[in-house]
Amino acid sequence: MREINACDIVKTVKKLCIEANCHLGEDVKNCIKCARENETWETACDVLDKIIENYNIADELSAPICQDTGVACVFLEVGQDVHINGDLNEAVNEGVRQGYKDGYLRKSVVKDPIDRVNTGDNTPAMIYYDIVPGDKLTITVAPKGFGSENMSRIVMLRPSDGIEGVKRFVINAVEEAGPNPCPPIVVGVGIGGTFDKAAYMAKKALLRDLGEHNENPYYEELEKELLQSINSLGIGPQGFGGKATALAVNVETMPTHIAGLPCAVNINCHVARHKTEVL
Amino acid sequence: MAVYINTPFTTDDAKRIKAGDTVYISGTIYTARDAAHKRLCELVAQGKELPFDVKDAVIYYVGPTPPKPGMAIGSAGPTTSYRMDAYAPTLMDLGLRGMIGKGKRSVEVVESIKKNGAVYFAAIGGAGALLSSCIKEAEVIAYEDLGAEAVRKLRVENLPVVAVIDTEGTNLYETGRKAYLESQK
Known part of the structure; x- marks a missing residue:
């Protein structure tokens, strides 16, 4: 003991x-810089430049x-x-x-x-x-933050809705949220478990470093496909139009009941904060 | 297009701003978010005087972090605007000319913007440290008990915002996305 x-x-x-709160993780910074490089729409480039300038100021001043x-x-x-x-x-x-x-x-x-x-x-x-x-x-x-938390959604899908039902639900949640959760966002998805476990997985998915994928190749593919679909919506940084609507989609799953397919979406803004220490 | 305005923000100033313009605001603006809006509208309902003159005023939907010693204000980016939708038309009917926040507005708010010749601006959500550098003075003028949600009088210099809904009701969240998607065809 x-x-x-x-x-x-x-x-x-x-x-x-x-x-x-004051120092954004390197994984998120790298994703934002990458989004900036891939962005061609002028207003979107301008927004991403300001987002980068902002986290640099925060680093420098140790300000939120x-x-x-x-x-x-x-x-x-x-x-x-x-x-x-x-x-x-x-x-x-x-x-x-x-x-x-x-x-x-x-x-x-x-x-x-x-x-x-x-x-x-x-x-x-x-x-x-x-x-x-x-x-x-x-x-x-x-x-x-609650700008993004308020845009989170949960649904008890039917098993017959399958993977297509999951994709539709996730993409609709992001599209309905539009500019509200401060895009580019991080999308945490929890599939399976119970009503509450799905929501918990969606939140926990946001703790995973951006760029790391689900260990299961099937769900890694789902993450990539969802990210591509979301970034074809055209919402863009801050909702002014553009490619970078999301930085990453992180999916977590667990076993569930024969009668159910719970699915939860927890949205995070581009200030996707988490720091860990082991005692 | 870049437009520079000074408060008070008059009808004429509002009319020359089009959705999509980058606007730099200087002068005095006021902060208010959920709880303060509720109280302001209760005063209006009771026919009482408001803690500041809303005629040609600009309200910034923000709850800043506390200032560090020697600073005017802490980080100060916008909060999501739809939570103020229930209250905004009441204030616009009294002459409120500008709102700064982020995110979508209700049909009722858009109608009130058109009717009253107001403008809805968005500041970059999550850019609180950057936006803070444009705020030179801050003073709590009402509802101190609300902490971050108190009403503050701010003096700003070239606060960068984007016009989202203009006096004609044109909405950048719709036109910007559409234009981008068309450019990708």
Whole structure:
């Protein structure tokens, strides 16, 4: 049994909140630069140039890339041989509290969905647990903006709808979203499981580095085909027209019931943030 | 085409802007998003005075990050506009001339834009650090309790935006996409 102190979790979560919000991952930057090189439509080129300029300014000043510094989605892979000294949930929330305060990040969480009074410190975090073998704790902080979150969709397809039904649903979700989720977007797709598991997979798909594909060649092909279809829609960066509507499509799947084909689409903007550290 | 405007943003200024133009805005503009719009429209319904004069004003849909010491404001890009659709026509009827946000608007908002001779602009969503550099002064003038959602008076210099819906109702989200797709045939 390995011991991990809650105070180390606080420090790590705090650091990851600030880093994720101010410094875009190299995988996303490379994808944006690649999209710029492949773009020919003038307004689209101009938008992509400004997006590149923006993340460079954020890097330089350690300033938030986007003002929507999101709700803090925190993914924990807890090794089953780890013992936490202290309260794990509270440690994560304290890390978020300190990170959002000391990092000058926006506090965007309201305590009650109807009453809507701001909690003032961006807590609580949305915490997702996975129990895994080993004695490590892997922490991923993925701040999630709601311009893109609001454009996410879920459907319980019929098995007879098959792969064509899935493709139609994903492409329609992106087309309906249009300019709203700040294209070029990243599209997370969850297929199978249950109603809630499909949504969880779609969100988790957004944590995968851009450029990495599903290990199953069939779904790797699906990712490539969906990306091509989406980038033929003409929505383009910010919806002003152009090629780069999406940077990547990441698909995750799992077994499901004989009667069902759940499918979820979780959309992320071009400020596709996630940072990981292993304790 | 590039157009430079100074606030107050008059009917004549609005008329010379066409969907697709890049517009650089200088002068005073105001911030408001979901919660502030709700309160502003409640004041209108009660016949009370608003915290700023909306006649020929420009409202920026933004909830900035807190400023670091020595800075006027933190990152300050646009939020998605459709959430303000329920309130925007009320403000345009009072003379609001410009809105800056991102994303689609409702049929009712487009009709109100045409009726009132207003313009809907988009700033680049997710470019909060870049847009922040055009904001020289910021002061909370109402609803401080709303934090990031408070109403702020901003002094901006050459804030870059794109005209999406012009006074005639022409919509760049439709025309831009169509023109691009035609160019690919």
